[in-house]
Amino acid sequence: MAGRPARVALALIAAYVVVRIALAATGGFYWDDLILIGRASTHNVFGWEYLTHNHDGHFMPGAFFVAGLTTVLAPTHWWPAAITLVVLATAVAWAVWRMIRILAGGASWATVAVLAFFLFTPMTVPSYVWWAAGLNSLPMLFAMAWLIGDAVLLCERGHRDSRLTRLIVGRSALVYLVALTCFEKSLYLLPVVFIATVLWCRGGADRGDQGTATIPGPLAAAFVGARPLWQVVAPITVAWAVIFLSVTGGQGAAGQHSIVQTLHLTWRTINNAVIPSLVGGPWTWDRWIPSPPMGFASTGQIIAGWAVLAVVVGLIVRWRRGAWPIVVAAAAYVALAQLPVMWNRSSANTALELAQTMRYLPDSALVMTAALALVAACPSVARRQETPLWPAAATAVVVLVASSGWGLWNFAQSWRTNPTPDYLRTARTSLQSDPTRIMFDQALPLEVLTPIAYPENQISHTFGRIAPRVRFGTVTDDLVVLDKLGRLVPGGVTPARTFAAGAGSCTRPEVQRLTRVPLSGPLLNWRWTIALSYCANRDGQLSVQLAGGSPVTVGLRAGLHVVYVQTTGHGSVIALRPLTPGLSVHTGEGNVGEVAEAALLK
Template sequence: MHRIALALVAAQLVVRGLVLAQGGFYWDDLILVGRAGQYPLWSASFLLYDHDGHFMPGAFLIAGVVTKLFGAYVWWPAAASLLLLQAVASLAVWRLLRILLGDRPIVPVVLSGYLFGALTLPSFAWWAAGLNALPLQAALAWVAGDAVRLAETGRARHAVTGVAVFAAGLACFEKSLLVPFVAAAVVALGYRGCVRAALWRCRRLWLGSVVVIAVWAVGYFTVVRLPTGQAAADQAGGLVSHGLSRGLVPALLGGPVRWERWLPGPPWADPPGVMVVAGWSALAAVVVATLYARRGAAAIWIAAGGYVAVSQVAMVLGRSGPGTTFELSQTLRYLADSSVVLVVAAALLIRTSARRPVRLPGWAVAPAIACFVAVGLISTVTFARSWHTDRTPDYLTTVRATLAARSTPLLDQPVPPRVLLPIGYPNNLMSHVFAAVRPRPAFGTSTPDLQMFDDTGRLIPAGIAPVRAVVAGPEPRCGHRVDVLATLPLTGPLADWEWTVELNYLAARDGSVSVSLTDGPTVRVPVVAGLHQVYVRLTGSGDGLRVRPVTAGLDLCIAPGPVGGVLPR
């Protein structure tokens, strides 16, 4: 049985590796890589960051190590980290099944439900999501296994490893708070006749978990602004029903087979109606049969259903709002860890004693498993096709090559919304996204060569769409003479915003000047001797431009120039 189980795990990793082979960085991955380039690896600013309501220092640490060791936006190390985490999770599930069922031939059969189902696939293929989901899946299985071993043997090492793995999972994803409760449920359901005694034998694991939660809670409530969903009852009901009927239930048959996608969002399950009906029918049949045939089946189903319900409630509370669509719950990311719980529930049902003699025909088992695996593989192939339609990897490759070929500073700009939405500001700025890229020019507040990136990542000439302008100065053949602080009037007032100024100047020598709007912060701008242009990015408001030489003995003549936003020329 060991060889069969290991062969199944290896087959899963091969299949998942093929999914990753043509994948790449997507959405939140850019925030992880960008912040790794902005901050030291062990800094609180990097590790203790409120990432859209998630507290995940462990995930940031993994992303930071990968980025700093191998460079920014090199996909194979990130993909390798996902495969490694998947291997750990799969082996942890196998270990738990062996603990519950021994080395019975049924173990590889049950294990296949976790290995080849599509429920865990969307969160696996996306690096940022996988750094959350895979440690949680591994922790669910490993800590439950340690709890059972601790109840059976009383050996302290199971408490130590259980607490350590729980802490690691919690460092990557706050949903790992559920891990000790799942472990306690597995112990209680596995030892129905002596629940109190079994749970008491695990007291060191529970106490250690309480300490971990207390330490974690200090960090979490210090860092994270708690997400508050704004769902009405109908939206909450729609999210839950779509997540169950079009997400979880078809996945019980290996589905959903079909995926839909609205770029730039991730793929979401779009199962055919017949699969939804078949899934609910199969689930109802299994529940009724086990309630009839197995002792304690009701408690097992209640526990498994409770975990799924908690997952759905967490999704509704954390992600609902006016802009949320029901398809969010069909992305399956919020149900991925339920795959572990459902496999464990199956093992507990097999482990319980029979109430009535009901035997499944042996000839039906192999075809049923083969059908599940086949449907799961079809779902994997169709998911991969949908997942690979994203063009973010091509964009990142083009920008990296462009940056490497340029030495002149660039003015900062957001990446295209299809790459990272403006809601991620300031993490969606080029200076943030590409902070870890080397070599590259500086993203400064001024540049003598105004260019911008198009939506494909190519650098193209740019100009200023004028909103206001510097008015002509009083001195003939000079305009505004600046040898001390001078305020250059604009053709009208500017609202408080981010503006770009075309500064047309004649400088007597090389040096630098400070520039600001009437009401706004000052930036330092280098100038060179002679007649030149420099483009300056300013924030603020007012009806004048303040310019002051910083270099001693520097004076300039400044001619009219536009003030506005940057657009392709």
């Protein structure tokens, strides 16, 4: 009989993997993904500066390393990133099934239902499809499930076999360390694993487990039973916490944080995300580009979610002996785990809808799964009441999976309304079409990445590793830019400031020595592009400089032409100085500003 639930579990995992493959195959890069690509394209991916970068309060050298390798392998191509997501998600499913079986004492129909909850809950999907979030959360989920399983194995089997104990501790320490390098939130693992072990040991006497029943008290049983593991992972936790704080200073996202808004965001997460997910919601997803999809659960779904929670908790407490501490521990984690995240995200510019993106919930889903597995291991108060319950439970699981599938379908449709994949594909082809062309750096479209991510929002960062390499320069007489679709189109310069034609003419050029051309107003210190029309009496070189910036040497051709110069500086004048003896230049009117599509400047 035990073999049949195991086979059904494997079939569920296979279905889960197929769904994950479909999601990855139809996905693409988004937001932070481009920041990872940009840094990997402009840094040594094996270098300390790259690996230990403080990314918006995150310390994640492992995730940076994976992102760097995939970028080097196939820059701006989605398929390597998709493979990493599928592989990691498959490993997580396997680790969770292993954890469930260890906690519940084997495969049964109850454990299959618990597995189905984890595999198909909407809480794990948004962080999966987003590559940067998946590189954070998936290793943490694997490590959490794996360490819970190993800690319980140590308590169950004791330390009689020292070689096996060393093997279990060694592999758990390695898994834990990898998770820490990918996401500092993995520091939560030690308390979660310890509490799960205590709760498992609490039911040891009722189950007749010899490894725990001989030690008085579940706390002592958990501590003694898995002591070799705690002796290794506790120092790792402390050391990594110190490293994390030294690198990031304990600072998350910038902004004026608010306790009141933190509580609002936390409540919104629970009421509008966690609760409807218990009935497969939300079914409705909306997206305001460039934000990620947000779930909008109906009032009916929220009420149904609370009702299901009340019924399930009521049945658990009534029919499973000693299950109430498990319920309390799981509920506490789901609520408390949101507070640090929402505190870091709280600011005057943070909308409450952030909580409805559901990308901060995968670890809560796993904790709830572990709690259900522990409940399944609790002895029944009245076994005769179990039989009528199973048809209803099986029906509930089928309904949940179907409801989650419909919500997943709608989420996937919303997620695909992402302009980034098409832009990257078109821009990559455009830039590779003429390797000899000199391109000016420019910002990615606002729908792809906003200037808040500067300098990673520059095309020189995003496409820095594509082959053949793009030639980025500071001087060109043929200005082309990428439009918002990624196509090469004629470029121009926005008139942030303008300057008038020189006092001379082509027959009487006025620039023969250092000459300062006044602008229509002052410039802030920034990277500016100058559109300079000129008439030169001969071929030669001209120095162009803004105040505070380095001079740029510009090659001129005899006759009437236009040249574009990109330089950094500020002030109210452009300094021009001929470098070639005998060179005289007359300047026409021009602009100083940002590169843009010429068609938009007409």
